[in-house]
Amino acid sequence: MVIYLLELSLSLFVLGAISGLVLEYKSVIRLSSAFATLASLSLIALIVEAYGHLPIKGEILGTPIMIDGLSLVFLTIIGVVGLADAIYTFNYMDKYEKLGKAWVFALAYNAFLASMVLIVTTSHLVWFVFWWEIMTFSSFVLVVWDEKDSLWAGVEYYITMHLASTLPLLLAMAIGYSVVGSFDGMGFSDVAAHIGTLSPGLVKLLYASFLLAFMAKAGVVPLHFWLPPAHSSAPSDVSTLLSGVMIKMAVYGLVRTTFFILKPTVTFGYLVAMLGVVTLVVGTLYALKQTNAKRLLAYHSVGQMGYIWLGVGIGITLIGNSNSTLAFIGALGLTAGLFHALNHALFKGSLFLSAGAIEYASGTKDLNRLSGLYKLMPWTGIFALFASLGISGVPLFNGFVSKWMIYEAGYYSKNFWFVLGALFALLISAVTLASFVKFYNSAFGGEPNELTSKAKEVPGSMLIGQGILSLLCLVIGVFPAIALAIATLPVGKGVITTGVLGLSFHSIYFSPVLMAIVFGVIFVAFLLLLPPKAKETAKPWDCGSTLFPEATYRLRASDYYRPYEKRISAFYALGGFFGDLGSEVINRTIAAYVWVGKYFVRTAEIPWVTVKDVDDLRDGMTLHLDDALIMPVVRFVKVVGILSKAAVLLVLIIVAAVLAALIW
Amino acid sequence: MMERISIVGIVAGVVITALLPPFLDGIARRVKARVQYRVGPPIMQTFYDLQKLFGLPSLRPTENKWFRVAPYLALASAFSAAFLLPYGKWVPVKFSGDIVVFLYVLAMVSVAIIIGAFSTQNAHSNIGGHREMMMLLSVEPILGIALGIFAFKAGTLSLSEIPLKVPASFSTVLAYLLLIYAAYAESGFVPFDVAEAETEIAGGVLVEYSGRLLGVLEYAMLAKRLVLLWLLSTFLTIPILRGIQLTGIAGGLVVLVVQLILVLVAYPIIAALEATNARYRIDQAVALNTRIFLLSLVVLAVAAVGW
DSSP states (O other): OHHHHHHHHHHHHHHHHHGGGSSOHHHHHHHHHHHHHHHHHHHHHHHHHHTTSOOEEEEETTEEEEEOHHHHHHHHHHHHHHHHHHHHHHHHGGGGGGGOOHHHHHHHHHHHHHHHHHHHHBOBHHHHHHHHHHHHHHHHHHHTTTSSTHHHHHHHHHHHHIIIIIHHHHHHHHHHHHHHOOSTTOBHHHHHHHGGGSOHHHHHHHHHHHHHHHHHHHTOTTSOTTHHHHHHHSOHHHHHHIIIIIHHHHHHHHHHIIIIISOOOHHHHHHHHHHHHHHHHHHHHHHHTOOBHHHHHHHHHHHHHHHHHHHHHHHHHHTTOSSHHHHHHHHHHHHHHHHHHHHHHHHHHHHHHHHHHHHHHHSOOBTTTOOOHHHHOHHHHHHHHHHHHHHHTOTTSHHHHHHHHHHHHHHHTOOHHHHHHHHHHHHHHHHHHHHHHHHHHHHHSSOOOTTTTTOOOOOHHHHHHHHHHHHHHHHHHHOHHHHHHHHTTTTOTTSSEEOSSOEEETTEEEOHHHHHHHHHHHHHHHHHHSOOOOOOBOOOOOTTOTTSOGGGOSOOGGGTTHHHHHHTHHHHHHHHHHHHHHHHHHHHHHHHHHHHHTTTSOGGGSTTOOOOSHHHHHSSOGGGHHHHTTOHHHHHHHHHHHHOHHHHHHHHHHHHHHHHHHHO | OGGGBOHHHHHHHHHHHHHHHHHHHHHHHHHHHHHTTOOOOOTTHHHHHHHHHHHSOOOBSOSOHHHHHHHHHHHHHHHHHHTTSOBTTBOSBOSBOBHHHHHHHHHHHHHHHHHHHHTSSOHHHHHHHHHHHHHHHHHHHHHHHHHHHHHHHHSOOBTTTHHHHOOOOHHHHHHHHHHHHHHHHHTTOTTSOGGGOHHHHTTGGGTTOOHHHHHHHHHHHHHHHHHHHHHHHHHHHHHHHTTSOOOHHHHHHHHHHHHHHHHHHHHHHHHHHHHTOOOOOHHHHHHHHHHHHHHHHHHHHHHHHTO
8 A cells, every 4th residue: 555655656746747748837837736746645645554564665666665764754754845845836936937948847846856755765775876866967957947046056066966976876886786796686685784795994985985975965064065055046946845855865865874784883973973063063153144045044954954963973873882871862862863854844944935935025035135024924924933933943843842852862972072062053053043033034024125015925825835834843843742753763662752742751851732831821811911002003213313214224134143253253264265175176077077078069069158167157158058068968858848849748658657557 | 741730839930930020120229229329219119110011001113913922922931931940849830841941941032022122123123132132142052061061960951850969069060150150141130231221222122112011021021030040049959958858848848948048149149240330232242251151161171071
């Protein structure tokens, strides 16, 4: 049954992918989103069906499938965020109608989601790498969607992935092949069984290549530089999938390979945890000074990924400890990391959808220019507020519970470095709050200005998309047991006791339900006892300066936290240095690509562009960079598309037919 | 569920959190006046002030509903945090026994105030909210380190167990000092009252509030101060009484009385400190907090070494 649901979901994604061939733009978007919505719903049905019957083994299209607790955690992320995002896409993509190419969107969008479903369900290393590549490529096509500002970001993303993610994975695959001896027999468990025969040096290489591959995908410092530009220049529904779902695949890969192929070792765990600490500090402090709404959110994705890695790292280090208390803390850390991954998918997904709604309604994502949107877009305002409180770790919202579990795991580990890590996590949590005070208040606080006064609340489908994720932040914050039922699957029951009231481990407990009752009763009691008497309105008091322009009488986004930023300016300077270093590497790589590419593509034949060096690609003439470098495939598809959609239709029908044949 | 609720605790918690803060503020105002060679208002003056404010209608500077809801959210947060603390041996509603949870619930007071302050189109109010955030940003790390030392030394973060288990060592004494400093700064006593600096930014977060809403907001701020002070007094009371065998209702009452005495002693000292200090500029406050933070990192290292 579970496998059938998986097949159903994948077939729906395929239908969504090919739905772009026959109709005009809007219908294509609606149809493909509808299929993606249904596919996500069947994923959720799958989760319900599979729960309690784990692990489930099977086959799809001849590839081995295994669904266990870990897969289920990430299937939940894909299912829930996918559902909200697909509903949101119904109307959101109207914004890009001028660009046409709806069928490319349908294809890439559904392929992106489907490839991630397959990544977390396959039990075979080669297929894992294959779907990983499909995910990277389809996401690249979506990132460069507007073909203007996003091109450089997209190229940087794709090249980084090639160098730092695909290459190490291929290397790992080669090492796997060298011990197993055949590609067919490279299931996770087969590779794990043969790992003992490897020389110590090769084992280390295997650890290193997996670590590098997942660091790059997760945006862990120092491989995070691609993430903010790519996530902020993609369309918002795509950013949601990138930040909410795709970078979580790296966490999945990390946990899967560490626990199911390799063995969790103390050194490796320390490494992961320390990378996490560095990442959460760097990512969040950079987020603090952003004034572009989506860039701010993207840097927070880096930062929050640090929290997840810290939790998982504590897990890897301590879970095999002979001291049962410490082993327990390890399990707590791992669960906290996975729980935070789930929570991050919800609040960051919601926030990117809200940022998209802001841009959709007001035409800008520059926080300096926004003002007073709460009055005009109250629903988006509420949803953005809930998600902001979630990511800031305010009690009664989901982010608090998982962050708190990470702190507890760190503090109770009795290990100086983990205590320090937890401490930084706590510190950075305040920075996160500060950053979201800025994000929320500069967009929604105050009164509407010239730019925003024409903004209207976004269409219903976009609100539903935001609402699903945002309200889940509150629901899980009050009833964490719902999400923990899934997040504790990988470590098994007994580590964390969850009940209707809340959760407990060790002698520690927290009951958000009781807290909500206490808080609610006091709040309502005071509201009834002293109801606000505020009928009379008045203009804000400006100390009598009558000639003051009212629209500017507030704090601009760029003015927040100036003194604090000045205080840590040395840190930013250091970051700038590494940023330059990173771009230099990318530049050199592109130069090499161009050099190689010249043998295959005559650059001269691209209209208006003479490519001599990298700067030519960067400035102004980047219009056809994709053609020159890495997108001969895309161009091919484009050409085919223009000449005869029928040909592609035929191919895809065959694919669908094969799939259908497999289902029956 | 029922074993986490204590009726005696709820009564004690509500009475103490509701009535003590204005009274303590009255004492503080008298002490400050005496330090400055003034007669000062009657002890009950803060009650009269609040009573008057509660009776007056408020002006509405914005249509944004969060402006009106925020003071109540702040007050509810302060009371929720108060319900986690022990009054004698009674804890009103133990929805958590963890000090990290407690401090986060208390920080919700600031979050609510900030949401209210930024809902209006008023630069003074915005600057006040921004400063409140900056204070939270620079104090939180110090609190975090103090907790880290407790977790390291006492092996627990439980509100009831830290004072019972904390060993008498160099680093734990310093951790107590850090906790006291952080609580003082977090409470916004002079010289840390930068967020509502009356003479500088016209009340900052309070500038747009008037009448009943202002009363509720001030009440929330006073309650928050008491809650932090009550935490400190609990953390000092139990180690003081650790040696004596206290059981039953009488024992609980003794603890409660000692807690009360400590708070009543501490408040005039705080008032004297307030009266003899001038407010920091925000950059000075942040700079001082940063220095204390760096110092506290050293203390953490000392704790890790084992002193």
